[in-house]
Amino acid sequence: MMPKIVLQPLLLFLLFFVTLCADAMVKLPALFSNNMVLQRQTNAAIWGTATAGKTVTVQTSWNKKTYWAKADAGGNWSLKVSTPGYGGPFSISVAEENTIKLENVLIGDVWLCSGQSNMEMPLAGWGKVMNYQQEIAAANYPAIRLLQALHVTSNTPAKDLAVRNNGWDICTPQTIAEFSAAAYFFAREIYEKTKIPVGLIHSSWGGTIAEAWTSFETLQTLPDFAAAAKKVRTTPELDKASYDEQMKQWGQKKNQADKGLVSGKPVWAAMDLDTSGWQTMQLPGLWENKGYPDLDGVVWFRKKVTIPGSWNDKDLALSLSTIDDDDITYFNGVQVGATIGYDHDRVYKVPASLAKKGDNYITVRVMDNGGGGGLYGDAKQMFLGTTAGQQIDLSGNWIYKISFTFKDLPPAPESPQNPDRPGVLYNAMIHPITRFAIKGVIWYQGESNAGRAGQYRELFPALIEDWRKRFPSGDFPFYFVQLANYRKRASLPAASDWAELREAQLMTTRLPHTGMATIIDIGAADDIHPKNKQEVGRRLALIALNKVYGQKNEYSGPVYQSQQISGGAVTLSFTHAKGMSAKDGSLKGFALAGSDKKFYWADATIKGNTVVVRSASVKAPVAVRYAWADNPEANLVNNDGLPASPFRTDSWDGVTKGKK
Template identity: 25%
Template sequence: MSMLRILICFVFLFPTKGFAAWIDSLRLSDALQSNMVIQQNKPFKVWGKAEPGQKIAIHADWLPASAEVYADTNGNFIGIIPVPKAAEGDFTPHRIRIVAGDEQIELDNLLIGDVWVCSGQSNMQFSVREMTGSEQVISGADQPPIRLLNVALNFSDTPLENMKGTWQVCSPTSVRDFSAVGYSFGKKLFDRLNIPIGLVFTGIGASSVQAYIPKGDLANDTMLNKAYLQPYLADPKSKEQIDGGFTFEKVMRPYLLYNAMVHPLINLSIRGFIWYQGEANHLERESYVRATQTLIKSWRRNFSQGQLPFYYVQIAPFFHDREDPALAFDAYFREAQVQVANLNNTYMVSTMDVGEAKDLHPKNKKPVGERLAAIALNREYDQLDVVYQGPLVDDVRFEGKKAYVYFTPGTLGTGLQTNDGRPPRFFYVAGNDRIFYPAEAFIDGDRIVVETNKVTHIASVRYAFFNYPVTNLENKEGFPAMPFRTDSWEEGSEGSRH
């Protein structure tokens, strides 16, 4: 039988719906799927496509009545339904049914809990199967109340509505290729809160911060426009047709990843963001701080859910194939990263003690995720008993060949210690000649005493302030002391280091 006869027969069998009826007109956003976690205690958007002007009814099994909306002239619709607060230990599966005429879509096995977006470059992408202790982690990952979504890599010159990726129930199979930091974060929240946790990973290795910022936000900032946007727009590559394939060059281009991998999610109700990125921009300073703060503000604005928490990771120690303690460009970058947290509801964790000096991708990812979770538990979930930061320098007093380092009381936890029982490492001192020497250091109660015979009058103390120190100084809760310097000398103006 010819194709024409088949089509004629189809129309005859279904004459009331017309020739086009065999093509479904009702579609939901790719972000809305069975097995997902619905964000608790917030209005939840159900959005998608239908025939222009058509009425869409949204039935959620926790609501007594359906919500009704109409598709606009372009066929787009957004319905908003209330969602109750999650109850501890309640893992009841729910359903949402969306009906348009005689078409319907049902989402099932939904849980009500908290959704967190995980983003960044390779150290956030680094998978569970690659992390320290992966076999034990994977074998223990049969946790149906945790749900995982990996957003597939894509690039676009214009903002997209669609993405690829499947919401999955957390299991030893599904967790293997998920973000190790993201999963460790989510598992810590689940273990402590006992509510469903949804984790969305959207990122890619080697990517730059500017790749995740909307084009308009780059254009509207003089510094970012000059540093990132205009050089790209002046490059012939900006005129090329963009496809979804990975290249190290393409993940550095401004705004393409935002358009393809963040914008499709902006209608999704979430609890907050975690972010691990910086290696691709590590030679930048002020422009990186501005770019990251712009990213945070733009994401918060576009997700339209207020000042969503944004927790991020300071880059780990790395030697860049040069074992020279005089090289401190990453230390200056880490110092710049601290400034990002000047933005409201934004906090940073350190990885100075769990890095691997000769590996850009340290495998010990569990502490990183759990430290991010500790911030969330204390700051977002009001569990004020949870320690979430390491010793932060407050004051340094100089007395000739000695210096006394004091820390902000709230960062000491229950006291100072080293994780190996040895004296604190990586304290350096300099006189006014700006030549740095390694110094002896020891714990004296809640302070550190630093001393040297190399300098008559100490003018500066620096702690862990070069590219690759893997540190041992921490509080008794296991959070590392933050790197610091007491001087304000311009980068590159120091003398030699001995």
């Protein structure tokens, strides 16, 4: 039997004192760490917590100054320090009862980088940008610093930002691989042209909607979002245990709905399965581009492969590139792997005991929870192979069968971490930054709002103005990426929600100190994530170099300004039109309509800073559209090779009008 322990009064006092001191020590938010960047030529805020009523002392090495602040009754304190032109490394000392010393601090420009998956897309990992291995190996930029926000939601504004590695990283091949590619290439271009240190705060989340990044207060001014935002604000955070139990019950309903599973057994993975009713799909590719634009649910894919006898008694590697979102993979009816999440490579081991000479069957159960779905990515990464490098190409025809869609089920329990709720990402991933001095914002988002593009005309400018109200930098630069070309190319002029979203983005450039990088020429029909993030970052940087850093470079492709109709021709005027030309042959992508609103492909010719458009099918033209499609064939560029933004001269109702 253990003896009874009695704590003496003195010992109790000492324990209480130590605990009190630990709680009262000066502390800093995650934004302040070694290797950080402070915004140059400003009064930059520094804040934290300390003992209530105590004075906190901050010393900065660049000007040898000392600053003081008194902690309030809640222990909160803040002050501002004056920052010079740029340079470093410097140090900052923060002291009360304890001392925190921040080392290797640079003074430069801080850019907040936000949006959805095309901003989040890393150089390596699920992103694998163009030439990613060489780009990572060359990423030695000690004057570029990285702060990576973690995915977190909150129903109310959070005080601190959750970040990887507890703070800022120096840009090296080791730290850049899983960081935003677009943000890195933007910073690299800025630094190489100016030699000013760059700090990147990357706070984005793939697949998310713009209203999730907007504050509750601003959403209350937008009728389409006010009620939903209020519900979020007034709903208590659901505890994980309750949510897990609700999800368990819903998961049972999913399994019951899956025709490929019987009592948990994967009957659609059986080797002797009758697949006469299955259809054929070319892979890799998202099924949204294969005839199923609104399918969220479960699809089973299957492929027969013939293994040579020389592979007997060898373990094999099954590589399926990338799957959106979740998969369970079977080989000859036996599970060999399962992964949750679109942002993971799928490489599974097939033990020698499963593989046999002759016909073998690979079956993949794919669950898509929203957005894109299917086996997509690099065709070269779809193979069955040996460790000796022998491979069987798995790209091409697979058979498939839809098991069920989520429309067949009751709504899923709402996750307390669901990012697609109004305001929750602003609360957790933007609000904690708003006291920090920044130079500006780069933004790449819109895909998830394309179905409500008409609504985005109001929402996106509101988001920009919202953030500008909350940061001390005020009316800071806000530069964004227009959606790339994507999906199957249309043979005839047609309506397009992506075209309408691009138009909403173009209209947002009417706000002061905004800029838009057009990338209608570097997308891909079967990949929503363009691999050429180098050019995305460069085009964003061109805007900043001109507008922020005073360089005289061109930063935009031709932008439609006005039209004049004379006889059967329409003459279009443009800004940023110097040296306009058709890249690769004659001009393409122009369509003409009369008062009947029916569009026909048109002939277009360049005359100086104008384009003249005609069509034999339209005798009395009224309106012109250019690159008005999901994936248009468009080739109008200026002297700097920058593409013209898609546009239309009419204001007729679009397919997203009234969509909420």
